[in-house]
Amino acid sequence: MSKNTLVIGASLKGHRYSNIAIKRLVTKGHNVMAIGLREGKIAGVEIVDEKLNFKNIDTVTLYLNPSRQAVYYEYILSLNPQRVIFNPGTENPAFVELLRKQDIHAEVACTLVLLSTDQY
Numbered sequence: 001m002s003k004n005t006l007v008i009g010a011s012l013k014g015h016r017y018s019n020i021a022i023k024r025l026v027t028k029g030h031n032v033m034a035i036g037l038r039e040g041k042i043a044g045v046e047i048v049d050e051k052l053n054f055k056n057i058d059t060v061t062l063y064l065n066p067s068r069q070a071v072y073y074e075y076i077l078s079l080n081p082q083r084v085i086f087n088p089g090t091e092n093p094a095f096v097e098l099l100r101k102q103d104i105h106a107e108v109a110c111t112l113v114l115l116s117t118d119q120y
Helices: 017-027 066-079 093-101 111-116
Strands: 004-010 031-036 040-042 045-048 059-062 083-086 105-108
Touching: 004 017, 004 066, 017 031, 017 040, 017 111, 059 066, 066 093, 083 093, 093 105
Parallel strands: 004 031, 004 059, 031 045, 059 083, 083 105
Antiparallel strands: 040 045
């Protein structure tokens, strides 16, 4: 089942996990949107550098360390996703608590592992 996924912290550098995740999400048939520091394109996905009002986001997957996440709290909450995935290095108990108060599932996991084991 295809999930509308927003990748926050997208990198145009091919060796970065966010870049690899975008490619694998597309390969698995998911509809992907992405926000990064620089605009560009990965596997046909436009990377934007601003917080657009995306609709019907099922999953937000984070590739930002906790110190850079605070500016995205309200934005992510406003998207009302079903879940937010905290990839390795992005774990943030304060943000997890905010998400849970809004009944948004917070998952500390690796998007790449979830995809490769069909648990995404």
